[in-house]
Amino acid sequence: MPSSDVIEPIARALSIMSAMNQHRLSTISDLHRATGLPKPTVHRILATLISCGYVAKDIDRSVYMLTEQVLSLSSGYGKEAWLLQVGTPVARRITREVKWPVAIGILDYNTIVVQYSTRPYSEFVMQGSTVNKRFNLFSTAMGQAYLGFCEETQLQNILQALRDQEVQEDCILESDSKIKRYIAAVQDRGYGLRVGNRGESTHMAIPIKSDHQIIGVIGLSIFSSCFNDKVAKEYLALLRKSAGEIVDSMDKMIALAEHSAT
Amino acid sequence: MPSSDVIEPIARALSIMSAMNQHRLSTISDLHRATGLPKPTVHRILATLISCGYVAKDIDRSVYMLTEQVLSLSSGYGKEAWLLQVGTPVARRITREVKWPVAIGILDYNTIVVQYSTRPYSEFVMQGSTVNKRFNLFSTAMGQAYLGFCEETQLQNILQALRDQEVQEDCILESDSKIKRYIAAVQDRGYGLRVGNRGESTHMAIPIKSDHQIIGVIGLSIFSSCFNDKVAKEYLALLRKSAGEIVDSMDKMIALAEHSAT
């Protein structure tokens, strides 16, 4: 009985790799015992994995080990991935509640990259998807949310990275005091804000912090004509509550995963 | 032309996962473009990966992301893996040169675990393979090589771990001064040593250090009857040279890998 529509060779290869990850060196018999797969099959799968570069074979003995290339399957995995796994449903819930689109971004080098956006869910039509788009740290709400609330050392790293890049976009960088005032303004306000002109949209954003570290930012977009102090206050509270929920469930999930990894 | 004996579905699945690791969220079309695979195929592979738990699908949108389970393919990967990849050929070379078997071990919790041994290559027949066998930190050459040359903080951690375990094997732990003298003796000698009785074998071992951190130990076994100060000196020099070579190539490879990861 072929258990539904699962491609068997793939499932087998993954179980082999998973087994190989338990001990650093494996023999064919080891894997045969660990996975229950017939030895010729194990042999063939290993040949495939070698050919793809994920496994190395000891030259004269028949001992196999994973290569560093396995990291290419998971190197991007970290807190940000958890953030998305937990954050996307929360973002959708906000949009269901207030209709406006919500986006989640993370820092990459010296820009904010939008990882997820509920724009398609929002009843208010805004321009195309922003997923994978990069946003300047100054002059965007999400960028402000990061700059304004990250730790001092990281702030300095980011500023250095910005100064190092070839094309200077932000002339604000020329003056330290200007930067300080800019960031202080964000901190006083308590959130990132970029007010758009009539017909454009206005954006507000706050950081998502875990352990004093910013793992991402969450922002909300709204038609500029609908924006005022009252809704700002309301949505800010909503964003803060949501960010807190995200961090809570994230920490719980991570603890759970680490616990069950034993 | 199916390039020899490579199982296509596996290669495809790996390329999908690798592509997914680049961006945190992917659509079918993204992956279709990135890998060149037909969309129904991408769809089927994703279904398989979901079924195996390596991929999660956004509930209402068709957005896919890797789950934390990808770590089960690579979590064991770190400096120790590099050590083995680089160390095993060196170990074999030593055995070719001096005939005696050489083993490489790493610390796991509070024991040394042999990861590789050239025992099968040695012309001198010794008892069966020691791979995956655990060795006490006190009373073995490899253990001494670790205890004697690791950093103070780590030493304390290990000692605590030893004290915490239920069955107390080493009564030496009862006295701090005994421990200090024991370790001092190892340091004076410059290497771990366990002399066996007649007919048994004698073992010597040194740490493999990178960045002031011990990433493993390398040891050599020899018939007790063949052991004396002269050969000890000779083999110690050989082990030290080899350990240096291992660390050098390791650092080079790691640098190379990190550089080409861009």
Add this chain to the structure above:
DNA sequence: AAAAGCGTTCCATATTGCGAAACATTTTTT
């Protein structure tokens, strides 16, 4: 000397993955 275990190769077989085509939805263009 025999037996057991290992890695590896072969090969006939049917299993199984394949992808063009069609369909259902959504998004963009006209």
Add this chain to the structure above:
DNA sequence: AAAAAATGTTTCGCAATATGGAACGCTTTT
């Protein structure tokens, strides 16, 4: 508002292909 383009999903007949028992050569154990 209609049409066109793009995307996700399902179907299905077929050929490619993964499969694993059997056999082979080798080493280790009995």
